[in-house]
Amino acid sequence: MVKGYLCKLTATPCRPVDYEWISGNVHVKFNSLIGKRISIKATGNIRCVACEAALSKTYGEGFCWNCFSALPQNEACVLRPELCKAHLGIARDMVWAEANHIQPHIVYLSYTNTIKVGVTRETQIPIRWLDQGAICAIPVLRVPNRYIAGVCEVFLKQFYADKTDFRKMLLEKFPTDVNLINEKHNLLTLLPSELQQYYIDEDLLNTFLYQVKYYPYITKVINLPGDEMVEGVLSGIKGQYLLFEHGAAMNMRSQTGVEIELYY
Numbered sequence: 001m002v003k004g005y006l007c008k009l010t011a012t013p014c015r016p017v018d019y020e021w022i023s024g025n026v027h028v029k030f031n032s033l034i035g036k037r038i039s040i041k042a043t044g045n046i047r048c049v050a051c052e053a054a055l056s057k058t059y060g061e062g063f064c065w066n067c068f069s070a071l072p073q074n075e076a077c078v079l080r081p082e083l084c085k086a087h088l089g090i091a092r093d094m095v096w097a098e099a100n101h102i103q104p105h106i107v108y109l110s111y112t113n114t115i116k117v118g119v120t121r122e123t124q125i126p127i128r129w130l131d132q133g134a135i136c137a138i139p140v141l142r143v144p145n146r147y148i149a150g151v152c153e154v155f156l157k158q159f160y161a162d163k164t165d166f167r168k169m170l171l172e173k174f175p176t177d178v179n180l181i182n183e184k185h186n187l188l189t190l191l192p193s194e195l196q197q198y199y200i201d202e203d204l205l206n207t208f209l210y211q212v213k214y215y216p217y218i219t220k221v222i223n224l225p226g227d228e229m230v231e232g233v234l235s236g237i238k239g240q241y242l243l244f245e246h247g248a249a250m251n252m253r254s255q256t257g258v259e260i261e262l263y264y
């Protein structure tokens with residue numbers, strides 16, 4: 001048994017994608033648990049991922065209310081890049097903004113359960129795609145900061161989804177009729193002239209393989225600590241989701257800060 005606080009699994013872009021839970025002294029290679037019976041129990045403890053205060057509930061991805069309200073990683077432009085004002089010198093924390101938002105960003109197309117458009121800091125590639133469970137992805141535009149990436153994304157949302165339906169994503173094995181290279185080429189003709197300067201000429205298609213023995217139809221999404229525990233044979237890992245053979249799925253990242261005991 002190991003005990004620790006949940007957090008985003010660390011994904012490594014191997015084939016298949018390798019997922020590790022690293023939290024304090026805990027290091028668990030989750031791929032090695034696929035095909036085995038495991039159980040995860042909430043201890044009832046929850047703490048803020050930033051200040052470690054004991055909590056009854058979290059805000060955002062594992063924060064107390066104060067840290068959620070004040071820290072730069074919870075600013076609105078993290079989820080909505082078009083709201084970023086860092087390039088104008090306006091941000092909760094300009095040092096953080098310089099390192100994270102006034103940096104080259106990539107606007108990409110990825111295939112999860114549908115073709116979606118998204119934005120990420122260039123250094124987050126390919127991890128961003130592994131975290132969302134994408135099967136393939138291609139960078140389309142390279143822009144100098146988060147704000148411009150957001151403007152491009154807002155424009156492209158006319159043509160592509162920007163959200164993933166995770167239940168469908170979890171069932172998706174390989175797209176049959178998706179050609180992201182063609183989509184990228186078509187997109188150049190749609191772009192307004194002022195955004196065409198950011199177009200990436202090379203077709204850098206990435207494909208990903210996840211270790212999933214069997215794709216169960218998802219009948220239950222586990223939310224700790226309310227669900228208290230989940231037990232079953234781990235069928236695979238995709239995106240930040242553990243898939244169980246009996247149809248349960250659990251998102252590790254969204255439960256950041258919840259303390260668990262893992263039995264295997």
Ligand SMILES: [Zn+2]
Binds near residue numbers: 064
């Ligand atoms: Zn806090």
